Amino acid sequence: MAEIISVLNRKGGVGKTTTTINLGKALSLLGKKVLLIDNDAQANLTEGLGVELEDGDPTIYQSYKFGSPLPIIEIDENFDMVPSGSELDAYQNEINADITRNYKLKKAIKPIRNNYDFILIDCPPSIGAFTANAVTASTKYLITAQAGSAFSTTGLIEVKDMIDNDVKEEINESIECLGILITFYRPNVSASEATVQQLTEMFPEDLLKSKIRFLTKMSEAPFLGRDIFSHAPNSDAANNYASLAMEILDKYN
Numbered sequence: 263m264a265e266i267i268s269v270l271n272r273k274g275g276v277g278k279t280t281t282t283i284n285l286g287k288a289l290s291l292l293g294k295k296v297l298l299i300d301n302d303a304q305a306n307l308t309e310g311l312g313v314e315l316e317d318g319d320p321t322i323y324q325s326y327k328f329g330s331p332l333p334i335i336e337i338d339e340n341f342d343m344v345p346s347g348s349e350l351d352a353y354q355n356e357i358n359a360d361i362t363r364n365y366k367l368k369k370a371i372k373p374i375r376n377n378y379d380f381i382l383i384d385c386p387p388s389i390g391a392f393t394a395n396a397v398t399a400s401t402k403y404l405i406t407a408q409a410g411s412a413f414s415t416t417g418l419i420e421v422k423d424m425i426d427n428d429v430k431e432e433i434n435e436s437i438e439c440l441g442i443l444i445t446f447y448r449p450n451v452s453a454s455e456a457t458v459q460q461l462t463e464m465f466p467e468d469l470l471k472s473k474i475r476f477l478t479k480m481s482e483a484p485f486l487g488r489d490i491f492s493h494a495p496n497s498d499a500a501n502n503y504a505s506l507a508m509e510i511l512d513k514y515n
């Protein structure tokens with residue numbers, strides 16, 4: 263049965279989508295069967311993987327609204343995805359009014375969970391109904407923290423508090439922190455190193471050893487609809503995501 267991992271931070275632009283794509287790809291390259299779920303109306307994961315939908319093609323929206331099977335698209339060997347679209351935005355108010363709202367994604371994943379080793383859920387930068395669905399469905403959560411950004415640390419703390427208090431008490435007692443991942447890391451830049459030091463002190467158990475370096479090629483990859491292993495396979499960032507995948511697999515041995 264797949265491990266289901268929500269990738270979170272309340273702050274925007276801190277590497278959630280990039281991490282979902284590249285950690286997922288790294289796990290698939292290590293032979294794991296991986297499904298990525300785009301759980302964000304921005305649909306950055308869908309675009310970043312180069313998936314182009316035609317009018318009327320199903321997205322995760324139909325699974326939320328009508329309970330339709332997840333529309334799975336194969337990207338590469340061992341590497342599948344579920345697309346999203348902006349129609350999810352309009353659904354926000356409707357889902358808020360539904361008392362079964364937190365369980366929709368969990369229900370949609372159930373029939374396909376056995377087909378994968380890892381299911382990674384890319385979440386929006388907010389603590390709303392779609393993030394609630396992700397953490398309800400997940401066995402683990404991973405928080406990305408942008409090195410050098412105080413606001414990213416605030417967003418991290420808000421999400422972690424929400425899970426450790428509300429989510430564990432009310433909806434998903436067994437969810438665990440898989441780790442906190444530093445992204446946009448620039449060695450020897452003082453603001454970057456300050457984040458590393460702060461998070462090491464605050465979260466000595468949860469902070470992952472792997473860090474993802476800042477790399478311009480990283481922001482080029484989504485324009486091309488490619489992961490970093492296809493775009494810049496020998497880059498520091500590709501090596502960092504490969505190390506992260508191994509660090510995570512080690513946790514299961």
Ligand SMILES: Nc1ncnc2c1ncn2[C@@H]1O[C@H](COP(=O)(O)OP(=O)(O)OP(=O)(O)O)[C@@H](O)[C@H]1O
Pocket residue numbers: 273274275276277278279280281302304306385386387445446447474475476477478480481482484499
């Ligand atoms: N290590 C990195 N080095 C340089 N640029 C990066 C790196 N990681 C991500 N980026 C770029 O930074 C931008 C924000 O990253 P990303 O979309 O992954 O963040 P996010 O947390 O998913 O944002 P949102 O909260 O809006 O969903 C993107 O343009 C991405 O290509």
Ligand SMILES: [Mg+2]
Pocket residue numbers: 278279280302306307384385386
């Ligand atoms: Mg994103």
